Amino acid sequence: MCLAVPGRVLDVEERDGTRMATVDFGGVVKEVCLEYLPDLQVGEYTIVHVGFALQRLDEESARRTLDLFENLGLLEEEFGDPWEAAASEPVVAAGSEPAAAAPATATATATATAAETLTREVGR
Amino acid sequence: MKYIEEFQNPDLAKRLLDEIHATVTRPWALMEVCGGQTHSIIRHGIDQLLPEQIELIHGPGCPVCVTPLEMIDKALEIASRPGVLFCSFGDMLRVPGSGRDLFQVRAAGGDVRVVYSPLDALKLARQNPDRQVVFFGIGFETTAPPNAMAVHQAARLGVPNFSMLVSHVRVPPAIEAIMCSPDCRVDAFLAAGHVCSVMGTGEYPELAERFRVPIVVTGFEPLDILEGVRRSVRQLEAGRHTVENAYPRAVRPEGNPAARAMLADVFEVTDRAWRGIGTIPGSGWRLSERYRAFDAEHRFSVEDVTTLEPAACRAGEVLQGLLKPHECEAFGTVCTPRTPLGATMVSSEGACAAYYLYRRLGGTPVPAAGKEANPVG
Ligand code: SF4
Numbered sequence: 001m002c003l004a005v006p007g008r009v010l011d012v013e014e015r016d017g018t019r020m021a022t023v024d025f026g027g028v029v030k031e032v033c034l035e036y037l038p039d040l041q042v043g044e045y046t047i048v049h050v051g052f053a054l055q056r057l058d059e060e061s062a063r064r065t066l067d068l069f070e071n072l073g074l075l076e077e078e079f080g081d082p083w084e085a086a087a088s089e090p091v092v093a094a095g096s097e098p099a100a101a102a103p104a105t106a107t108a109t110a111t112a113t114a115a116e117t118l119t120r121e122v123g124r
Numbered sequence: 125m126k127y128i129e130e131f132q133n134p135d136l137a138k139r140l141l142d143e144i145h146a147t148v149t150r151p152w153a154l155m156e157v158c159g160g161q162t163h164s165i166i167r168h169g170i171d172q173l174l175p176e177q178i179e180l181i182h183g184p185g186c187p188v189c190v191t192p193l194e195m196i197d198k199a200l201e202i203a204s205r206p207g208v209l210f211c212s213f214g215d216m217l218r219v220p221g222s223g224r225d226l227f228q229v230r231a232a233g234g235d236v237r238v239v240y241s242p243l244d245a246l247k248l249a250r251q252n253p254d255r256q257v258v259f260f261g262i263g264f265e266t267t268a269p270p271n272a273m274a275v276h277q278a279a280r281l282g283v284p285n286f287s288m289l290v291s292h293v294r295v296p297p298a299i300e301a302i303m304c305s306p307d308c309r310v311d312a313f314l315a316a317g318h319v320c321s322v323m324g325t326g327e328y329p330e331l332a333e334r335f336r337v338p339i340v341v342t343g344f345e346p347l348d349i350l351e352g353v354r355r356s357v358r359q360l361e362a363g364r365h366t367v368e369n370a371y372p373r374a375v376r377p378e379g380n381p382a383a384r385a386m387l388a389d390v391f392e393v394t395d396r397a398w399r400g401i402g403t404i405p406g407s408g409w410r411l412s413e414r415y416r417a418f419d420a421e422h423r424f425s426v427e428d429v430t431t432l433e434p435a436a437c438r439a440g441e442v443l444q445g446l447l448k449p450h451e452c453e454a455f456g457t458v459c460t461p462r463t464p465l466g467a468t469m470v471s472s473e474g475a476c477a478a479y480y481l482y483r484r485l486g487g488t489p490v491p492a493a494g495k496e497a498n499p500v501g
Contacts, residue, residue: 003160004266004318018277033243035273036383047321047374050213050263051241052270055321055380061372062131069136069347 004049006057007032009042023048131345132168140350141173144357151177152360153309154353155302155445157295158316159186159473160344166478168346174353181309181445182478184298184398185316187263188215188471189443192397195291196221198426199260202289203229203236205424209252211245212260214238218470222431242274242288249278249286258420261288265319268292268409269383272390275411275418287420290410293396295319296327297407303335307446312356314342314349317371322387324379328367336365343371390415399467400440437466442475449476456480 007023012034014020019034023046030051034040037053045057130136156162162182165171171180184190200221203210210226217227217238230236235255239245242259249257261271271288278286295316302308315328320341328339338359342352351370359365369375389412396408411419421427436454441447449455449468459465461477468474 004321016281030240033241033270033273036269036380036386038382047318049266049318050270051243052273054266054269054318054383055374055376058373065347065351065370065373066130066133066136069133069140069351 004047004054006045007048009040009044009046009053011042012040021053023053131343131347133347136347137173137350140347140354144178144350144354145175147354147357147361148175148177149361151179152311152357153179153181153445154312154314154356155181155183155310156314156342156349156352157183157185157299158314158319158344159189159471159475159478160318161185161314161316161342161349162475163473163478163482164344164346164349166482170346170349178353178357180353182442182448182475183302183313183445184401184443185264185295186443186468186471186473186475187267187293188219189439189467189474190293190398190401191216191219191262191291191467192399193222194397194429194431195262195289196225197431198421198429199289200224200226200229201426201429202258202420202424203234204232205256207254207256208424209235209237209248209255209257210260211237211239211248211257213240213262215471215473216260216262218464219467220464220470242271243277246274246277246281246283246286249283250281253285255285256423257286258424259286259288261290261292264293264295264316265323265387266316266321268391269322269380269386272386275390275415276386278418279415287418287423288411289420290391291396292391292409293398294393294407294409295323296331297404298398299331299339300335301401301404301407302444303331303337305444307444310337310445311360312338312340314352314356315339317341317343317348317374320369320371320375320379322380322383324384325367325369325375325377326379332365332367338365339367341367341369341371341375343374398443400437400443439466439468439474439476442466442468449479450483452476 005025007025010022010024012021019038021032021034023030023032032048033052037046037056040046040053046053047055047057165180196219202208203226218225226236245257245259275288299313302310325341332339338356340352340355342348348371355368355370391409392412393406394408394410395403395405397403438447438452442449454465459469461469461480464470469476471477
């Protein structure tokens, strides 16, 4: 019951003096109470918990967060230790694919394995 | 919803992990407060991807788990009465009371029903005017406003045969209790995103300041959790302790004002016992004076039911982050989701259940059948 799930508003209507909506959760459609988000419009996304819309899902900040993740390399350049960064650069032999190069540090190996695991996991 | 899928993007996850690996210089213990986050972490193996110095400690954020035995016994007592139609969320059915569970009450002839929303319970009350319909109101700040609305509507529509057994809990006093514990090892908190969707972030600066502990509001997708960890570690390494919002797409600083107003009207703060932990001052809600008529404890005179917890289950230590589930002797042997000894195993969001489902006995993650739509806690 703890799950709060994102869904998209299909329609909105007043029932019994209560503002209700039909919300699509990727194919599963449920009745949702809009009393806590009365100005939610058809087509918008919301987080729904036990039949209640609790917060608008803000696509704008979702994009911003993803952009931040996208730019994390830059962050590292800006705040990281440049000497360390240089030392941990993988040594790429001429002509070989970067992916095939041996990772230079234990950290790099760990993260590579980590990312593979995550790829497997989320790729299911 | 495309961007939700993108929050599981492995390339971006790798970048976040690189950044975390590059930042950490010494050991830190981070507590994720919410059971939904625990599940996401174990399911995606996030704890195993992090640098060895970072330990994720599972917090008390599973409302089913922390509901005290006493409350379960009160629920069982009420549900067994003739003429009562008892409703609860499905995950309460298998939570063991001192002798039995709601499932067994139903098998013995009790009318116990599972509802998806508290408004469904209210609907049942209106459809069955000759029955006493009782809803088991548990949950954190995310669930409390929907439950408050059901009580408010019952009063507004005049539904005299509806009542609620209220066992709501609040997160900030739990954080305070954890920080005050002499065994506390927590260096930073990943605060529960959806609790903050309702409550906002206003309750946290005081805690962050008083305990000098970073608090980062964190979502539930793998990238959200990695970002929560990244921000916590940056703060810790820099010796800072502030409140940050790493889940802005669902959390505004003010939360949801309409929901908070309803909470303030229907409920009042009270001391609440947490299963395995004990009573934490100011950590719960009960119905306010205006709505006392809808209080099932009073209506069915079960105020005085008291019970002691069994000694075998170590859920109390698990809930406080002092013990990992697989370190419990009963884990996976006498205690499994089918034969749970404690609430942390019975609830699908409990830490013991998460370890059992995804990790078994502490080895590599065992992918469960992909039944979870979106692990967004
Ligand atoms: S494994 Fe079972 S007995 Fe052990 S702490 Fe968890 S719920 Fe309790």
